[in-house]
Amino acid sequence: MDMAVIELSRLQFALTALYHFLFVPLTLGLSFILVIMESIYVMTGREIWRTVTRFWGKLFGINFVLGVATGITMEFQFGTNWSYFSHYVGDIFGAPLAIEGLMAFFLEATFVGLMFFGWDKLSKIGHLFTTFMVALGSNLSALWILVANGWMQHPVGSRFNPETMRMEVSDFMAVLFNPVAQAKFVHTVSAGYVCASVFVLGVSAWYLLKGKWVAVAKRSFTVAAAFGLASSLSVVVLGDESGYALTDNQKMKLAALEAMWHTEPAPAGIAVFGIPSLKGRDTRYEVKIPYVLGLISTRSLTGEVSGIFELVAKAQDRIENGIKAYDAVEKLKVDQKDMAAREAFERSKADLGYALLLKRFVADPRAATPQDIEKAAWSTVPNVPVMFWVFRVMAGLGFFFIAFFGAAFWMASVRGFDCDNGFCRVLLRAAVWIIPLPWIAIEFGWLLAEIGRQPWAIEGVLPTFLAASSLTVAQLWTTIIGFTLIYGALAVIEVRLMLAAIRKGPDEHHAPAPAPAGPSGYAPIPAE
Template identity: 65%
Template sequence: MELDIVALSRLQFAVTALYHFLFVPLTLGLSVLVAIMETVYVMTGRAIWRQMTKFWGTLFGINFVLGVSTGIVMEFQFGMNWSYYSHYVGDIFGAPLAIEGLMAFFLEATFVGLFFFGWDRMSKVGHLIATWCVAIGSNFSALWILIANGWMQNPVGSTFNPQTMRMEVSDFFAVLFNPVAQAKFVHTVSAGYVTASIFVLGVSAWYLLKNRHAELAKRSMTVAASFGLAASLSVVVLGDESGYGAAEHQKMKLAAIEAMWETEPAPAAFTAFGFPDTEARETHYAVHIPWAMGLIGTRSLTTEIPGIEDLVKSAEARIRKGIVAYDALQTIRAAGATGTVDPAIKAKFEENGADLGYALLLKRYVDDPRTASEEQIVKAANDTIPSVPTLFWAFRFMVALGFYFIALFLVFFVVTSRHTHTKRPWLLKLAVFSIPLPWIAAELGWIVAEMGRQPWIIEGVLPTAAAVSNLGATTLLVTIGGFAAIYTVLFIIEMGLMVRSIRKGPEADDHRPEPELISTTIVPAE
């Protein structure tokens, strides 16, 4: 039953997270595209760019509202479904989320109002500044959330307090400039830019196929093709950086993505295709690209990338050290009331404390890790292997879509440069049918990131199974069904509003001149 509760808690958070991430990439990307369009309007003064800004801004607003409403629920889940996690790392994890709300979300929400209601109440430059503040606020929100998530992937700048049983911040700047968090941030926002560019490209192509709003569609397509090409290229480069970070900080995730069961001689090959077999622990019909994985994962030709089997053996050794740390921890806590702790016990904990989390993996099989059998230790070590087929295929589909986006944007960049938008209807149809693909790629990316970390909720520190609240299975099933139903309704509402706005098209722009300063000249009384 305990394991079922863990699985159900994970499922509930996965459902809400994946729903929420349907809205996030478009918000990130559209906010910047809209700001770019308004910048062109301010520079040129041409009304068509103002009309474009207002039209795409409306679609951004619809998506923004739904994204906020789905994201709020996730923060409550930390306290309700993951109470021990919140206790264990609240001092660290809570800070970026609080800063995100105070600094980024308030900034974004305030200037969203100015964007929609300030068109004829502010100067051109003033309104442009408000629009860019919306874009900056959106990306700031992603930054702080990904700093929190990046710390879960690579817990730096923190120490464990054995008396309070909590992780505490020891170096905030190490948390802030965590290389995993920074790589995830730039990779995620670039993926959002690609999503918005495909969306604008596809909707514009639909208008051209219907012979509607051609001027708006052509200009929007030009902006989307140029911005999207740069963003899609950056996704590949930044994804490579994420791979390098995984090789350094999350070796098991990288090995599972590659279905690399045995350690290969350096430089390791990249498995382009194959069928991972978890029972036989081998990959059938594998097609390898020599040296590629070594270059991506280590930036060298001489450094090995450990395979799954060797990493499991390493985990087994760390579990044994973790048991020593757990034993010392219990002694320290028992002596906490008197305040006298044997220095040798302290030294034993400090020597093995980094592996305490590995001992907690045994909680799945035994209440006290010190009483674990050899068989249970081996099982716990094997639990450190995530779902290899899921990661293997999710990563490859994501990468394939990424290269498809580069090709699509490159073609449209050439087409828009030559002003031959309408001469290839098949290409326009391809753009329309491509609209859902970046969302699929983004969801696959999150599956790789989060499932690749399992069985850890905090890499190497706290197992997922040890972080859940003591809830009943019935409660979880009811809330999963409720969240799925509510989020599905919200998704249908958003799709309906977006489709209706797209079908309606841009409104005729009743542009009025900028507001003039009120004269303060005093007319003398006669």
Template identity: 75%
Template sequence: MDPGVVDLSRLQFALTALYHFLFVPLTLGLSFMLVIMEAVYVMTDRPIWRVITRFWSKLFAINFVLGVATGLTMEFQFGTNWSYFSHYVGDIFGAPLAIEGLMAFFLEATFVGLMFFGWNKMSKLAHLGVTFMVALGTNLSALWILVANGWMQNPAGATFNPETMRMEISDFGTVLFNPIAQAKFVHTVSAGYVCAAVFVLGISALYLLRGKYVGVAKRSMAVAAAFGLASSLSVVVLGDESGYALTDNQKMKLAAIEAAWHTAPAPAGITLIGIPDVAARTTRYAVEVPWVLGLIATRSLDTEVTGMSELVLKAQERITSGVVAYDAVQKLKTDPTNVRERARFELHKRDLGYALLLKAHVADPRLASPKLIAVTAWDVVPNVPLMFWSFRAMAFIGFYMIALFATAFVLASLRRHDSTRWFLRIALYSIPLPWIAIELGWMLAEIGRQPWAIEGVLPTFLATSTLSVAALWTTIIGFTVLYGALAVIEVRLMIAAIRKGPFEHVDDPVPDQSDTVVVPILPVAA
């Protein structure tokens, strides 16, 4: 495979995924915030909460539309740019994507129209139920997508069939309840909730700084403070659980994140900062806190965190074993009834994917020398400096979010969140930070899996379609131009909706201390 085609295919998917993920988190979080706001309206019957819910639902709608459009582009790429991936693992990977489309997406797409246009056509309680179904569908959609992605990180519940030369499902329950998928789902949706809470907090702060729509902004900020504090705490706790899942299933990713070049005595210390040196395979100027990594990664004081050098030696052993499985598969192609070769394959089939790594260097893995196998084993190490610093930037933002929402919650409890201008400015300027953390988290998950498209099963360089470099550049440029224009439109629509404010006909008619809203009576033509 042409390395240029592989790199451009990866670049294109990264661009579409990163772009799509600008919209998904806000949709995930804002949907449930709408449920909370509308529930307050139903319980209190105060018209201002209806105004608040309808205002944020407009911003939700703008974001929702572009999220759907970019998501479709991503799924089409599995057929256009990653056709061998789709052929090789489509039996497993396609199932959760199909369920997502048939169950979750249709659910939210059906109810989203009722949510927007059903305000005056159904009871308050029925409309609240519709809003909840939209939120449920949105989050179920994320669940099935992350089940598919979690299987890519930890391909449990599937096995290679030498008769069809494809991976096939052996236990769908194991695919569904994959520990990596569960950890990724709760961590990802919590991050989406934080993203939405910061968005509502920041826009509300903008209104309060300008002295506009004070009644709406104060209440929106109070909801965002409570929702965001709970969500930001969940992100850190569930992120820790996600890291613990790596200890059993993705040890190389964990070692790369911590720049752990060698196995340290238990309990391992965590490196706060340092400069990973790939050439020397060490971390220079490291500032380490003893015991912490061992406690986080293993939940014990006597279990080691395996370093990259030792993991490379294990990869070397698995490549050697995989060559045996590869040889057995080639012989089973010509004689499927060969009992001896079938037994050899069954004994070594777990390592078949590691033998495929050799195809980056030699057409037939069986011809690889021990020296080439030793060199290839280092291919399983991802980009350590990128992993190391991305994680630390993401973690810093995560703890900053806790401090931000804790401050917001205290100020809201003291009813000073509308007058503490220094905090309002901080809240406004913090709006981009959750998106930065979320994009860094996606990079950690996907780059940390390299060189695998499917961890331990299918190398990325074998998963692409047969495309030309010119075709890839054409689609990348076309995507950038088209979705760049859509991004400009989306931002302009968001800004226009924010400038217009929550009231459709007049400026904020609510006095600062009032819990009610004066609804203007418009003349009706005879």
């Protein structure tokens, strides 16, 4: 397989996935923020909360439509760009995607119309129920997608069938309750809640600075600050759980994101700074905090975190053992009744995928030299410098959000938006400027998960370079350019619609007329 085709196929999928993931987190978070706001309306009966809910529901609807459209395109790529992937693992990978479509997507589609058009046709409780079902459907959709993605990271509940030469489901409950999938789900949806909270906080802050729609803005700001604080705390806690899952299931990814080249005495320290080098296979100018990594990743003072060199040595052993499984499979292709070959396969089948890594260097893995095996073993190391810094940016933003939401919640609940000392206005301006940051953290999280899995399409089972379709470079560039132009146009439309809805503001009569601007260009924040 031409490696240019592989890299372009990866680029195209990355572009469509990253683009799709611009809309998903906001949908996940806004859906439950709407549930909170409408619940307050149902409990208090105050019309202002109905206005608040309908305003943010309008922005949710704009974002929801584009999220659905881009998600459908992304799923089609498994058949067009990754046809061998679909053939080899489709029986397993396709099941969660099918359930996502039948259960979650249809659930959302059924209730989203009632949510938008049923305000005057349903009772308060009935409409709140529809809003909750939309939120539930959105999050169930994320669950099944992440079950599929989690299986790619940790392929449990499956086995290779030498009769069909494909992977098949052996335990669907193991696929569903995959620890990596569960950790990814709770971490991802919490990140979506943070994203939506920052968005609501920023837009509300802009209204307050301009003196517009103050009644709506204060309530929205307070809800977003409280929800965001809880969500940002959960992101960090659940991120720690994801790190713990890596210790057992994706040791190489953990070693790469920490740039840990050699196994350290337990408990290992965590690097807060360093300059990793793939060429030198070392990390220069490293600054470490003792014990922290060992405590996070093993929950003990004695647990060991494996280094890259040691993991490469283990990969080399698995490749050598996998060659035996590959030889057995080739014999079973000729004679399915060859019991000696079947017995040899059963002994070594867990390492068959590692033997397939050799196909990048030699046509027949059984003819591999020790040098080929060594190169294949080192190919299991992802891009360490990228992993190292992407993780630190993502984690740094996570801790920043905790501090920012804490300050915002204190200002809204304790100080009551008292801006006499200037702190309030500084925080409100900052809330507007940090709106893009959650998306940066989320996209970096996706990069960390997917780059960290390389060179595997399915961890330990199917190398990425074997998973792609037989396409040409010209075909891939044509579709990449086409998708970029179409998605670029959709992005402009999305942003213009969102900005127009924000400028128009809520359709209600509670807010006072805009206050005159002060010397700084911002209006004073009036009391309600």
